Amino acid sequence: MGSQMQMLLKVTLEVVTVLLLASAGFSLYVMLHAWHSEENNGDSTFPIYLGDEKVKFSILIPARHEEDVLGVTLSKIAEITYSDFEVIVIIGHDDDRTLAVARDSEQRFGGIIKVVIDDNWPKSKPKALNTGLRYCTGDFITIFDAEDDVASSILTRINMTVLATNAKIIQAPVQLMNVSSNWFSFRNCLEYYLWFRSRLKWQSGFGVVPLGGNTVFIERNLLLELGGWDSDALTEDCDLGVRAGVVGASVFVGYDSSVATREETPLTLKAFAKQRSRWNQGFFQVLVKGDWMKVNGLGAKAVTFVTLITPLIQVLNSLSFILAIVGVVYARLGENQAIFLFTPLIVLFATAVFEVLIAIELCRDFDINLKVRYLVVLILSLIPYQFILSFSAIYGVGRHVFGRKDWLKTDHTGAHRSLPLGSDTVTIQASVVIEKKER
Amino acid sequence: MAVVERSFEQVDLSSDNLRLGDKPYLSVEKLRSLFKGSLVVVFIVVLAYLHAKGALTNPNPGNDDEGTYISQAWALIAGTGAHHTIAAYTYWYDHPPFGWIQIGLWYWLVGGFHHGILGSFRYVREMTDIYFFIDLVLVYRIVGKLDFNYGSRLVTLLIFGLSPLAMSQLRIGFIDTLALPWLLAAVALILDRRLSLGKVSLAGLLFGFSVVTKETLILAIPLFIVALYQYATSGAEAKSRLRRFRIAAFLVGLSIPGVVYLLYAILRGELLPGPNHTSLIGAIEWQLFTRGGSGSILTANSAARGSLVNWISNDWPLLAFGSISGLLGLKSRNIRPISAVVVLGTITLAKPGYLPNMFVIAYLPFLAISIGGVISGVSRAAATGIERFAPQSGVRYLASLLALLIGFSYFTIDSSSREAKLQALTTSFKVSPQVLVEKWIISHIPKDSTMLVDDNYWLDLVQNGYQRSRIVWIYKLGRDIDVDRVYTKGWHQFQYIFLTSNTNAALATRPIPLSNFHTIAAFPTAGVTILEINPSAYVAN
Structure with missing residues (x-):
């Protein structure tokens, strides 16, 4: 090999290493934000004490082929301990079975639940939401998905948060619950926990928050001002967050496990990869759309950019392993710099150490009975999970580049509901609230 | 950009917000802390x-x-x-x-x-x-x-x-x-x-x-x-x-x-x-x-x-x-x-x-x-x-x-x-004996000599023109793959030995028959003796 080629190889490897190191370091940093200091660890809760109901809420529930889970969801939402709210269920014009379930609930909880038909084609979540928006009369609008387990105290807490903070947008946590369904489910649950517990809070410090798909509360006037959701967006939630950031809407990100909306991880690897591909494609779509460039402030712009290139960061993080293999070969050639190629992997292993600690926190917060087996699976799944994430990232971005923009929908079966649901769970959640108040 | 950072429970009530009137620019306290x-x-x-x-x-x-x-x-x-x-x-x-x-x-x-x-x-x-x-x-x-x-x-x-x-x-x-x-x-x-x-x-x-x-x-x-x-x-x-x-x-x-x-x-x-x-x-x-x-x-x-x-x-x-x-x-x-x-x-x-x-x-x-x-x-x-x-x-x-x-x-x-x-x-100027030793070596021993030395003098000698491959830490003889590859005949190939308390410690575990050498200089205050090999024992490399 010529010395010029050798030099080129050396420089390329070093640049790649720096890139991977930055990516792994950044991921670790935002992951640990909630545990960085006592302040970060404690200051993101929602106000707890009871006050006057001042805010009227409109709950949007878009449902498509969700006849198995929708009924339970609606009856739980009807039991929310707050008086001034309405529920608008949006059903596609071609989905009779879900419609039947929705109509049944509409009759049982007369006055609270209203069913609306969406006849847009092709179907998508943002289109359904925009249809529902036209029927909303509340001051704040929120979304729940058809399979969500919603905390009964949520509206009370959000009402107080609105009064206390004057925020136009409030994001409350969502948590996947089925930690032991399959080899990747614990990791997936952990990701949600980190996203809502740590990442979004960090993000809110910069004024732009990629909003979650549900349990997000938006002032109706703001939503109308923004023109509702982008019908073409695959991640309409993230898109809305960026656009709200552009107009400088104040966002409050809170965390309290007792108000978290509980969901399920996809049960099959295929479903999971599909969901991820959609998200990655959605983020990429928002990036290409370019609204983020209109965000005020260089820091906010940079942070939004880094958020939207999440697919790329996932690919980079999985490349660490390949780089380490290159490092072994490189060392065999007698190169002393080979050690440098291992540094991203070292950061990734440090990440794994903290993941175990955070997994313990997750299980404590959500009263999950943690077994050693789960942790073993968590550690072993690190590498394959990274590769699936990067596969989905490449697939998602590839879909966008080749112009396939239809909706890859996730199916729901209700795996997070293996616990006895209904009134029992509601009582448990209420008692958690009281306990926290006393502390 | 208006972002709500904290809930109202954390409204800042620290002394900064409640302070009555500003303090003078140069207060007694400031002077004191400066002092x-x-x-x-x-x-x-x-x-x-x-x-x-x-x-x-x-x-x-x-x-x-x-x-x-x-x-x-x-x-x-x-x-x-x-x-x-x-x-x-x-x-x-x-x-x-x-x-x-x-x-x-x-x-x-x-x-x-x-x-x-x-x-x-x-x-x-x-x-x-x-x-x-x-x-x-x-x-x-x-x-x-x-x-x-x-x-x-x-x-x-x-x-x-x-x-x-x-x-x-x-x-x-x-x-x-x-x-x-x-x-x-x-x-x-x-x-x-x-x-x-x-x-x-x-x-x-x-x-x-x-x-x-x-x-x-x-x-x-x-x-x-x-x-x-x-x-x-x-x-x-x-x-x-x-x-x-x-x-x-x-x-x-x-x-x-x-x-x-x-x-x-x-x-x-x-x-x-x-x-x-x-x-x-x-x-x-x-x-x-x-x-x-x-x-x-x-x-x-x-x-x-x-x-x-x-x-x-x-x-x-x-x-x-x-x-x-x-x-x-x-x-x-x-x-x-x-x-x-x-x-x-x-x-x-x-x-x-x-x-x-x-x-x-x-x-x-x-x-x-x-x-x-x-x-x-x-x-x-x-x-x-x-x-x-x-x-x-x-x-x-x-x-x-x-x-x-x-x-x-x-x-x-x-x-x-x-x-x-x-x-x-x-x-006190303690190192004068060492200075003397180094000066003597530099003016009396040819730069291309082979020599077994104390680590302490090694770099100075290299810096002063001796060849690094020809002057060797005495410790390394018989213990270093690279040294032994070059000096296959061991001590026979060295014209000079540099004895100090450090090299004596090395010689205690790996003796060299010093009867094959004769003293050419001794510096008792520095604890240094310099020996030259007898021509009969020397094997040039």
Whole structure:
């Protein structure tokens, strides 16, 4: 090999290493934000004490082929301990079975639940939401998905948060619950926990928050001002967050496990990869759309950019392993710099150490009975999970580049509901609230 | 951009918002803190100056470690290491390399070794002078974090800075000396009251750097364990949840330099012992088990006893009062982390095993801080007592004054001996015999000669024109793959031998029949004899 080629190889490897190191370091940093200091660890809760109901809420529930889970969801939402709210269920014009379930609930909880038909084609979540928006009369609008387990105290807490903070947008946590369904489910649950517990809070410090798909509360006037959701967006939630950031809407990100909306991880690897591909494609779509460039402030712009290139960061993080293999070969050639190629992997292993600690926190917060087996699976799944994430990232971005923009929908079966649901769970959640108040 | 950062429960009610009227620009308080700050700067500068005064010539480079490390650094930056680029000869994992990497960085920063007689020593002694300045600053930061009263902070600086033991040991370019600022910086960080995860991991990383400079500094780990553990002994449940993250962050930081070192060994295929190569595990085995112990301090004539006697004769008050203060300090929550390391050090000292003379180096600042802690506690208690009888006398000032008085009485102990030692350290020119030796060699021995030398003189000779492949550390003959490949006939191929106390130690384990050599020069004051081989025994290469 010529010395010029050798030099080129050396420089390329070093640049790649720096890139991977930055990516792994950044991921670790935002992951640990909630545990960085006592302040970060404690200051993101929602106000707890009871006050006057001042805010009227409109709950949007878009449902498509969700006849198995929708009924339970609606009856739980009807039991929310707050008086001034309405529920608008949006059903596609071609989905009779879900419609039947929705109509049944509409009759049982007369006055609270209203069913609306969406006849847009092709179907998508943002289109359904925009249809529902036209029927909303509340001051704040929120979304729940058809399979969500919603905390009964949520509206009370959000009402107080609105009064206390004057925020136009409030994001409350969502948590996947089925930690032991399959080899990747614990990791997936952990990701949600980190996203809502740590990442979004960090993000809110910069004024732009990629909003979650549900349990997000938006002032109706703001939503109308923004023109509702982008019908073409695959991640309409993230898109809305960026656009709200552009107009400088104040966002409050809170965390309290007792108000978290509980969901399920996809049960099959295929479903999971599909969901991820959609998200990655959605983020990429928002990036290409370019609204983020209109965000005020260089820091906010940079942070939004880094958020939207999440697919790329996932690919980079999985490349660490390949780089380490290159490092072994490189060392065999007698190169002393080979050690440098291992540094991203070292950061990734440090990440794994903290993941175990955070997994313990997750299980404590959500009263999950943690077994050693789960942790073993968590550690072993690190590498394959990274590769699936990067596969989905490449697939998602590839879909966008080749112009396939239809909706890859996730199916729901209700795996997070293996616990006895209904009134029992509601009582448990209420008692958690009281306990926290006393502390 | 309007972002709601906190819920209303955290509305800021701190004094800043409630303050009535602004304070004048130059208040009495400001002047006072300016004065206190300047006084500290003066103390640190004067102590650093005294430390540096005469450091280039005293103590003389007795033990060959200093010369070894300088040569390693030189090989590293000159890039001419034979088998490894991180050592002058085949690197055999005797110590992790970060010590001489620092010397190399210093070279890169200030540009080049001094040439001339004993030039390499001058170079590394300048470096340790600056390190001592950093040590002083960090010790002051640590006693601040430990909440000592002002008088006690100054006294601690004096006890450390005016210790003849500290002055003589910390001038020498031992890797322990090079490791110390990293350790102190880690300690200053870990004692921070508003500790974030970032700071904890940085503290771990700094401590990790000190350990890959001198591996024995891992013995300071109780300090960090106690500090991290104490964080949550009085507090909410949230604190004990955070504690786990902190311990993990510390351990992750600490292990990074070690993991890189381990990787170095693995990637070179030198982790496990095997034929024809050195290995990390092999070296650890040797350090822990095979290497001859230095006996017990309870045995007369043991090397350990010798070290202890040397330390005691240099500064017994620091050792005696420091260890006692360490024990007393265990009772105080504030200073307990420091005490933990002092107490463990004392126990290690008492147990037989390998106890090198420089073992004491890492403990010196902690011994001084322990004494300062007792002085701070006693003076504060006494001042509080006095205030009860004479109210409004100002506890803080009284305590500082008392601390200075106690400090003064500390220095009256054995004061004439301390004065004499400091006098000698700051004025006497100790290395003149070595200068004489080097001058003689340079003018009498041809530059292309083959010669077996003491590590201490090696780099100077190379810098003065001798060929690095032809002058060989006497230690390496018969023990280094690369040396033995070139010198297949062993000692027969060397025209000159350089005998010092260091080379005698080497010859004790691997004898060379000196009857084949004759003396051509002797320097009794420097302890050096130079021999030339008899023509009949010489085999040219």
